[in-house]
Amino acid sequence: MISLLELEPSEEMKQEVEKDITLIEKEIEELEINTILNGEYDNSDCYLEIHPGAGGTESCDWANMLLRMYERFCDKNDFSHEILELQNGEEAGIKSVTVHIKGNFAYGYLKCERGVHRLVRISPFDSNKRRHTSFASVSVVPEIDQSINIEIKDEDIRIDTYCASGHGGQGVNTTPSAVRITHFPSKIVVTCQNERSQIQNKEQAMKVLKSKLFNLEIEKKEKEMAALKGITTGIDFGSQIRSYVLEPYKLVKDTRSGFEIGDAEKVLDGEVLPFMESILKMK
Secondary structure: OHHHHHHOOOHHHHHHHHHHHHHHHHHHHHHHHHHHOOOOOOOOOEEEEEEEOOOOHHHHHHHHHHHHHHHHHHHHOOOEEEEEEEEEOOOOOEEEEEEEEEOOOHHHHHHHHOEEEEEEEEOOOOOOOOEEEEEEEEEEEEOOOOOOOOOOOHHHEEEEEEOOOOOOHHHHHHOOOEEEEEEOOOOEEEEEOOOOOHHHHHHHHHHHHHHHHHHHHHHHHHHHHHHHOOOOOOOOOOOEEEEEEOOOOOEEEEOOOOOEEOOHHHHHOOOOHHHHHHHHHHO
């Protein structure tokens, strides 16, 4: 078509060629990312957790902003998501949340989000309108195939039940349907409160616990391999992975890949995929 255009210029054909080139470039980029997403668990569903750092209400609000960002990301990229457990902050925001995310390469993409996320803004909770820095941590583990045998001894866990709060309506809030499982050897605590049935919540909580224990083994092996290779830095890219600056200027920058976007509100509205892709390409 380009050869034809050189022989006989046509504005209509030129526009068609430009449209085709844009589509081809997008398809090539998607194929490139798919070849990078070749890890053993990359095509698995996953569990994403958010916890605020030190800073009280300010950090709890930041954790809630991150939750909304990932929910919007899922909506825009055909991932389904379900909140398994949510604990509200005392004044605002959230103290913790666990989200089950399903879709093609859910873990492959979202594993790029593990680490500490930093926010700089004028605090809406500060009457003097001072600038505050807040931190929140994000952890992501793959949902493992339940056929994989992860041994959990009865004597190694404690199961508590309580009335759920936040989600699920009156029935959930008035009956002890929520389940908390504490695994003593690893000190992992898992809670699930999204279902009305205590049995269903227990089954889901056990799935999350198995996935977390499995992920611990993966991390242990990665550290052993890193030690054998003489790598002294962490296997991840460091604790603070991304900064979201809303004041005195607007910028979101990934400290690992160097990728940045000036439209911070757009990123907080779910446009996180370019950051994930920058990390995948770098790796």
